[in-house]
Each structure stands twice: as structure tokens, then as C-alpha cells.
Amino acid sequence: MPAGAQSPAGFEAVGSVAVRTFAAHQSRPQTVRTAHQSMDGHHVNAMAGDGSGAPHNHFADYDELPEGHFYDPDAEYEPDPEYAATLAPDAARQRRERVGPTGRPLPYFPIPGPLTDHGPAKIIAMCNQKGGVGKTTSTINLGAALAEYGRRVLLVDFDPQGALSVGLGVNPMELDLTVYNLLMERGMAADEVLLKTAVPNMDLLPSNIDLSAAEVQLVSEVARESTLQRALKPLMADYDYIVIDCQPSLGLLTVNALTAAHKVIVPLECEFFALRGVALLTETIEKVQERLNPELELDGILATMYDSRTVHSREVLARVVEAFDDHVYHTVIGRTVRFPETTVAGEPITTYASNSVGAAAYRQLAREVLARCHAE
Ligand SMILES: Nc1ncnc2c1ncn2[C@@H]1O[C@H](COP(=O)(O)OP(=O)(O)O)[C@@H](O)[C@H]1O
Ligand SMILES: [Mg+2]
Numbered sequence: 001m002p003a004g005a006q007s008p009a010g011f012e013a014v015g016s017v018a019v020r021t022f023a024a025h026q027s028r029p030q031t032v033r034t035a036h037q038s039m040d041g042h043h044v045n046a047m048a049g050d051g052s053g054a055p056h057n058h059f060a061d062y063d064e065l066p067e068g069h070f071y072d073p074d075a076e077y078e079p080d081p082e083y084a085a086t087l088a089p090d091a092a093r094q095r096r097e098r099v100g101p102t103g104r105p106l107p108y109f110p111i112p113g114p115l116t117d118h119g120p121a122k123i124i125a126m127c128n129q130k131g132g133v134g135k136t137t138s139t140i141n142l143g144a145a146l147a148e149y150g151r152r153v154l155l156v157d158f159d160p161q162g163a164l165s166v167g168l169g170v171n172p173m174e175l176d177l178t179v180y181n182l183l184m185e186r187g188m189a190a191d192e193v194l195l196k197t198a199v200p201n202m203d204l205l206p207s208n209i210d211l212s213a214a215e216v217q218l219v220s221e222v223a224r225e226s227t228l229q230r231a232l233k234p235l236m237a238d239y240d241y242i243v244i245d246c247q248p249s250l251g252l253l254t255v256n257a258l259t260a261a262h263k264v265i266v267p268l269e270c271e272f273f274a275l276r277g278v279a280l281l282t283e284t285i286e287k288v289q290e291r292l293n294p295e296l297e298l299d300g301i302l303a304t305m306y307d308s309r310t311v312h313s314r315e316v317l318a319r320v321v322e323a324f325d326d327h328v329y330h331t332v333i334g335r336t337v338r339f340p341e342t343t344v345a346g347e348p349i350t351t352y353a354s355n356s357v358g359a360a361a362y363r364q365l366a367r368e369v370l371a372r373c374h375a376e
Contacts, residue, residue: 101317133267146241156242169345179193182205193206302332
């Protein structure tokens with residue numbers, strides 16, 4: 001491929017290999033602050049109240065920490081008091097019993113240490129055949145949080161809608177090469193398709209509507225379920241985590257993602273029909289386990305769009321915990337308008353609103369995911 005042949009607006013070709021960057025972000029001041037840096041050394045401790053003895057009202061400023069306070073997961077108490085307090089059904093009880101939003105005691109998830117070597121990658125499929133449950137949001141923000149902790153991360157947009165690509169500031173319509181080409185064209189090098197994101201350590205395999213053709217074309221392929229697995233193999237040495245954003249169906253593309261993956265994360269929206277269809281999903285996961293990928297396991301169920309202020313959200317979460325027990329992550333993602341805003345901004349919440357509770361939640365999730373991987 002000649003240099004520069006792949007240069008849609010917003011990308012630049014460097015040398016003979018198209019190293020594409022997100023020009024849209026380059027003029028933006030870098031606002032990434034890692035979770036363990038506190039700008040002024042001021043540790044936020046929500047549970048300490050304001051010194052008057054009256055507990056701080058954790059729900060009043062739900063989206064943003066108070067002016068001059070920076071999220072610091074290492075501050076006093078365990079763990080992440082600001083985050084945990086915001087999501088606790090009852091802040092007083094949480095203080096007494098140290099229970100998290102799922103009603104179970106909150107373990108401490110340590111800040112991951114730096115890595116000297118990278119790879120081989122653990123592959124995570126973000127999967128739920130229901131749309132609008134937070135798959136794409138969780139892929140972007142878990143990925144960005146892992147990258148902040150120094151992990152090398154590759155995000156794979158495996159939904160022809162291209163929402164993951166859009167959420168990272170890419171216009172999918174302008175792409176000539178996408179994950180579709182990597183799947184369908186033998187000899188296509190991943191480097192030609194890869195995009196660097198504005199987040200250091202995080203790359204993207206973008207997709208667009210072309211991918212919908214793959215679903216049909218793959219049917220006649222040999223070993224059609226393991227096409228993505230083969231395509232990702234050469235990339236595994238370069239990354240610590242590869243996160244695949246699945247499309248909202250249990251079709252061949254999703255089966256490919258499950259076949260390639262070591263772990264599945266299932267985001268569930270905390271609303272009435274959350275559990276509907278989950279049996280079908282777990283059945284699909286089990287079938288893939290039996291027939292195609294014995295390594296596959298359910299890492300966790302992630303409760304999203306949780307609002308501790310509503311009885312309904314709390315009830316749904318309690319039922320999810322009842323059904324899935326230890327499979328439910330202790331980390332719960334609260335509902336905040338900040339997430340839709342980040343899609344418009346085309347960047348993760350960890351950079352868009354670094355001090356927000358939403359960013360803290362995904363950092364906490366990253367720590368929980370890393371802790372689970374280490375426990376193995
Ligand atoms: N925790 C949250 N709070 C509020 N809105 C959210 C949250 N997570 C996701 N959203 C919004 O909900 C919509 C669907 O989320 P998305 O991640 O695209 O779901 P999926 O990929 O499962 O279809 C998007 O507009 C997104 O911005
Ligand atoms: Mg999506």
C-alpha cells in the first residue's frame with residue numbers, strides 16, 4: 001500500500017506505514033491525570049464529612065467532586081471512599097459495615113504496579129445481545145483506565161455500527177481499512193488497520209458498516225468461528241489487554257469474539273428487564289466453551305446505569321447479585337449524563353472528566369479486573 005493511501009481527514013501517514021493519529025485531539029491540552037496522582041496532595045475523603053460532624057451529602061454533587069478535590073483511590077479508608085460512598089445504598093450503613101453497592105463487603109483492590117514487559121494479552125469480550133446496556137461505554141472506559149495504569153490496551157470495534165470508533169473520535173465512514181479487512185483479506189497486516197488513540201498505551205481496530213457483510217461472508221469460510229482469533233493472534237504479544245466491543249446480537253460476529261476471548265464481561269443495565277435474555281447469553285457462552293474455546297470464562301457481570309437514589313435500581317441490583325452471586329463485580333457503574341457527553345466529545349471519561357465519579361468507577365473496575373486476573 002503506498003504511503004498516505006489511508007489518510008482520511010483526521011489522520012496522518014508517517015513513512016511507509018500509515019501510523020494514524022487522532023488529529024482532532026492533538027490541539028487539546030492533555031488532561032490525563034493518573035488515578036494515583038493527586039494534583040495538590042489533597043486527599044479526598046468523602047466519609048470524613050466536612051469536619052462539622054455532619055456526614056457529607058454524597059448525592060448532592062453526584063457527577064463531580066467538589067472544587068479543589070481530586071479523586072485519589074489511595075486516600076484513607078478502603079477502598080476508594082469517594083466512589084464507594086457515592087454508590088452506597090446507605091452511606092451510614094456503608095461506613096459502619098463497609099459494604100459496597102452490591103450489598104457485599106468491599107474488598108480492597110490494590111493499585112496495580114507498573115509493568116516492565118508487555119503481553120501476551122488477555123482477551124476480554126464485552127458481550128450482551130441487548131443494546132444500550134453500556135457495552136461500548138465500558139469498553140472505552142475500562143480500556144482507558146487499564147491504559148492509565150500502564151497496561152497496553154487494544155480495543156476492537158466488533159459492531160458494524162462503529163460506536164466504539166465514534167466514541168474515540170473516529171469517523172467510521174471515512175475509513176478505508178477496518179477490522180473487516182483484517183478478517184476477510186488474507187495477508188492484511190494489522191498495522192495497516194490499527195489506529196493510535198489519544199490515550200497513551202491504547203490502540204483501536206476500528207469498524208464501520210462493512211463489517212456487517214462479514215457476518216454473511218464468513219458463513220462459507222473454513223473455521224468461520226475462529227476468524228477473529230486468528231486475526232488477533234499476531235497482536236497478542238504487543239498488548240496486555242485486548243477488549244472486544246460486541247454487537248448487540250448472538251450472531252456469528254459475537255461467536256467469533258467469544259471464540260477469541262479468554263474472558264467475558266456482561267454489562268447489565270439496572271432496570272426491570274435486565275435479566276431477560278441473560279439465560280440465552282450464558283447458554284451461548286457455555287456452548288462456545290464446550291465446542292470452540294474451552295479457555296473461555298465469565299469474568300463478571302457489570303451493573304451499569306445504577307442509581308442508588310431509586311429503590312428500583314437497588315432492587316434490580318439485589319436480584320442480579322442473587323442470581324449471579326460472586327460473578328457480579330463489586331464495582332458498579334452509576335448513571336450519569338457524563339457518559340453520553342463523552343461520546344459527543346469522542347474520548348473516554350477518564351480524560352474528559354478525570355475527576356468525575358464515572359471516571360473513578362471505571363478505574364475501580366480496572367483494578368478489580370486486574371485483581372481477578374492476578375488471583376488466577
Ligand atoms: N453509566 C451510564 N450512565 C448514563 N448513561 C450511560 C451510562 N453508560 C452508558 N450510557 C449511555 O447509554 C447509551 C448506551 O450505551 P452504550 O455503551 O452505547 O451501550 P451498548 O454498547 O450496550 O449499546 C449511550 O448513549 C451511553 O452514552
Ligand atoms: Mg455498543
